[in-house]
Amino acid sequence: MLEYDFMRTAFVASGLAAVLAGTVGFFLVLRGQTFAGHALSHVGFTGATGAILFGLSPLAGLVGFTFVAGIGMGLFGEKLATRDVAVGMMLSLALGLGLLFLHFYTAAATQAAALLFGNVLGVDSSALLTLAVLAVVSLVALAMIIRPLIFASLESELAEARGVPVRFVSVAFLAIVAVAVAECAQIVGVLLVFTLMVGPAAAAQNFSRALIGGVLLAAGLALAEAWGGLTLAFYTDWPTSFWITALSGLVYLMSLVARFQVR
Amino acid sequence: MSALTFDHVTIRLGGRDILSAASFEVEEGEFVGMLGANGAGKTTLMRAALGLVPVASGAIAVLGRPATRGNAQIGYMPQNRGAITGLRLTGWDVVASSAIGARFGFVTLDKATRREIDWALEEVGARELARRSIGELSGGERQLVLLSQALIGKPRLIMMDEPLISLDPAHQKSVVDIARRICERLKVAILFSAHELNPLVNAIDRVLYLGGGEAVIGAVEDVVTGPVLSRLYGAEIEVVRVRNRYYVMAGDVDVERDAHRHDDHAHSHA
Numbered sequence: 001m002l003e004y005d006f007m008r009t010a011f012v013a014s015g016l017a018a019v020l021a022g023t024v025g026f027f028l029v030l031r032g033q034t035f036a037g038h039a040l041s042h043v044g045f046t047g048a049t050g051a052i053l054f055g056l057s058p059l060a061g062l063v064g065f066t067f068v069a070g071i072g073m074g075l076f077g078e079k080l081a082t083r084d085v086a087v088g089m090m091l092s093l094a095l096g097l098g099l100l101f102l103h104f105y106t107a108a109a110t111q112a113a114a115l116l117f118g119n120v121l122g123v124d125s126s127a128l129l130t131l132a133v134l135a136v137v138s139l140v141a142l143a144m145i146i147r148p149l150i151f152a153s154l155e156s157e158l159a160e161a162r163g164v165p166v167r168f169v170s171v172a173f174l175a176i177v178a179v180a181v182a183e184c185a186q187i188v189g190v191l192l193v194f195t196l197m198v199g200p201a202a203a204a205q206n207f208s209r210a211l212i213g214g215v216l217l218a219a220g221l222a223l224a225e226a227w228g229g230l231t232l233a234f235y236t237d238w239p240t241s242f243w244i245t246a247l248s249g250l251v252y253l254m255s256l257v258a259r260f261q262v263r
Numbered sequence: 264m265s266a267l268t269f270d271h272v273t274i275r276l277g278g279r280d281i282l283s284a285a286s287f288e289v290e291e292g293e294f295v296g297m298l299g300a301n302g303a304g305k306t307t308l309m310r311a312a313l314g315l316v317p318v319a320s321g322a323i324a325v326l327g328r329p330a331t332r333g334n335a336q337i338g339y340m341p342q343n344r345g346a347i348t349g350l351r352l353t354g355w356d357v358v359a360s361s362a363i364g365a366r367f368g369f370v371t372l373d374k375a376t377r378r379e380i381d382w383a384l385e386e387v388g389a390r391e392l393a394r395r396s397i398g399e400l401s402g403g404e405r406q407l408v409l410l411s412q413a414l415i416g417k418p419r420l421i422m423m424d425e426p427l428i429s430l431d432p433a434h435q436k437s438v439v440d441i442a443r444r445i446c447e448r449l450k451v452a453i454l455f456s457a458h459e460l461n462p463l464v465n466a467i468d469r470v471l472y473l474g475g476g477e478a479v480i481g482a483v484e485d486v487v488t489g490p491v492l493s494r495l496y497g498a499e500i501e502v503v504r505v506r507n508r509y510y511v512m513a514g515d516v517d518v519e520r521d522a523h524r525h526d527d528h529a530h531s532h533a
Contacts, residue, residue: 144368151364154350154357157341158412161313162365163333209351209396211360 001234006121010240013123014226016135017183018196022222023142024180025201026215027173031153034198035084036073036174039091040181041193043069046094048115048185049101058115059127063134063182069094070178074171118189118241120230131183138179145172150211187226188241195241196222199248206255221251264327266291266420266452267312269478272321274304274311281307283476284321289454291326291419294446295480296463297456299473300496300518305456306342308473309422313339326419333365338413338421338451342428343406347397354393354400354408358384361412383411386448387441403434407441414445421445422454427462435462442466459519460487461508487511 001007028037047065048058069090076086102112114122123131142149152159152166160166184193200221208214229244236243267289274282281304289295297305310316312323314332323330325337347357358380363370384390389407392400397408406426413421423442427435439455443466446453457463460470464483471480472487474495479486487509492500496513503510511518 147360147364147366147370150360154347154352154360155341155412156346158339158361159364160315161310161333161337161339161341162361164365205351209353209356211352211356 001231007230007234009123009125009128010120010230011227013128013131014120014187014230014240015223016131017180017187018200018222018226019219020135020138020180021184021193021196022200022204022219023139023215024177025197025199025222026204026218027142027149027153028177029198029201029205030150031173033174033177034194036087037177037181037197038194039087039094040066040070040073040174040178041185041190042091042098043094044182044185045115045190046098046101048190049098049105049112052111053101053105058111059130059182059186062185063179066178066182067175068178070174070176070181071171074167074174114189115185116189116191117239118185118187118192120187120240123186127186131186134179134183138176138183141172142176145169149173188244192241192245195245195248196226199252200225203252203255206252206259225251264291265289265324266293266326267454268322268324268327269308270322270324272311272323273319274307274316275319276307276316280319280476282311282473282478285476285478286321287471287478287480289420289452289471289480291452292446292450294443294453294466294468295455295471296460296467296469297454297471297473298458298460298519303473303495304476305473306424308478309339309424309454309456312420312422313337335416336419338416338418340410340413340421340423340426342424343402343409343426348405350398351396353395354389354397354405355380355384357397358393358408358412358415362415379415380411383414384408386414386445387411401434403430403437406430406434406438410438410441414449417449418451420452420454422456424456425458426455427457427459432462439463439466460511464507464509483509 028034044062044066047061051058051061148164148169152164152169156166180197181193184196188196201218203221204214204218208217225244225247228247229240232243233240265288269285269287271284271286272282273280273284299305307316311318312325312330314330314334325334359372362376362380363372381390384393387407387410389411392404393408397405400408426438439462442453442455445451455463469480470483470486471478472495475497477495479491479495487502489500489502492502492511498513501512503512
């Protein structure tokens with residue numbers, strides 16, 4: 001399977017996206033912001049379809065839109081109660097706009113399917129380079145804010161009192177989430193971003209009580225699910241995204257069993 | 264020099280004066296219980312001392328220096344909002360996260376910090392508890408683990424915001440006893456806010472009572488009296504003292520108990 005060029009590219013691309021998604025997803029779950037990640041992926045759909053309509057690269061549209069939306073979300077949503085509604089409104093508005101863009105771009109059926117459900121086999125080498133750079137930059141940025149991020153996630157009032165710039169950390173984190181969402185959307189599509197970002201992270205938190213260990217486990221699970229899905233897709237000729245969601249669901253189920261057996 | 268000085272401090276929030284020209288001092292090494300009705304400004308007062316709430320006029324000094332954000336001289340224990348009660352992380356990890364949580368960049372836990380975390384947990388008697396998931400602990404056990412965070416960095420003033428809330432009497436007593444012990448052993452001033460005076464009355468040196476924008480500090484028997492509380496509450500208040508227990512009554516209603524009940528009610532809907 002690895003003798004094919006497109007398969008090698010697909011493995012590298014999905015590996016990059018999975019490690020980033022698993023790592024970022026861990027904090028998304030810790031902070032209870034998974035819904036925000038979901039909404040950002042829908043915003044990415046608008047960005048990508050808009051970019052196609054105007055003859056730009058869908059990846060650029062995807063990253064650009066989610067990034068701006070992530071920062072916007074961080075700046076606005078303060079209170080949990082209002083955040084749900086605000087995020088939900090943004091989500092549906094974004095999907096509606098994306099639909100409008102698709103309507104104007106007539107030859108869009110395959111493009112739309114690729115955006116919604118991913119097309120890891122269609123990643124070319126220039127896109128791969130972009131994915132790699134974005135993944136490295138995001139992971140380094142996350143490492144720089146990781147301590148204040150953990151502190152602010154666990155005890156935001158105490159963190160604020162100790163001089164942590166809580167708002168800045170929250171905005172920076174959502175900007176990183178946005179990039180991870182865009183990466184993920186390349187592999188599994190905007191509708192299934194949850195499967196790589198939230199699935200492995202939630203499973204890791206069921207399997208392990210450790211903090212940094214949990215982050216590494218989430219990244220490892222995401223990587224295993226992405227590569228496992230790719231391998232299964234190669235041999236069955238079923239869609240990669242299906243296999244990744246199936247593995248992600250299975251691992252999460254196992255984590256629930258493991259957690260409740262321990263208790 | 265005193266641990267905390269409020270000099271004619273006015274704090275205005277949402278068009279309302281929470282404090283108006285309030286003055287008081289907390290001495291070094293002193294254990295002060297802070298009381299007052301809901302909305303009297305107990306949390307706001309602490310946040311102002313932490314530099315998180317601006318003052319409209321007057322000055323706040325912490326150990327002789329103006330109040331600023333991120334002051335390492337202050338240990339703080341915010342009111343537990345339940346955000347971490349569902350977590351599986353160990354108490355030790357939570358405490359460690361706060362100990363190095365203010366630093367950006369690649370930070371690892373060094374030996375000295377690990378030792379300090381263990382020491383702080385030992386001081387509050389939570390060394391063993393901290394090995395367990397923070398979510399598995401009872402409310403009282405969790406408070407002890409979280410209290411240890413206030414000791415890290417060897418502060419000279421510790422502010423605890425309603426640490427007794429929703430604890431049963433036995434756990435209330437152990438939290439108060441440990442706070443008293445910390446105060447004596449570490450020679451640190453403690454400002455401890457509460458809804459009810461009685462759990463604190465034998466442990467505190469003085470009481471700080473808030474109400475109607477005023478702050479009155481003094482010995483319990485001087486402050487918790489009908490005339491003083493009537494002024495603070497802006498209503499006719501009678502104080503009934505039975506041995507060393509105080510009942511603050513407005514008409515037929517026990518004011519402190521009533522405040523507590525309201526708060527529990529709000530919690531169940533939060």
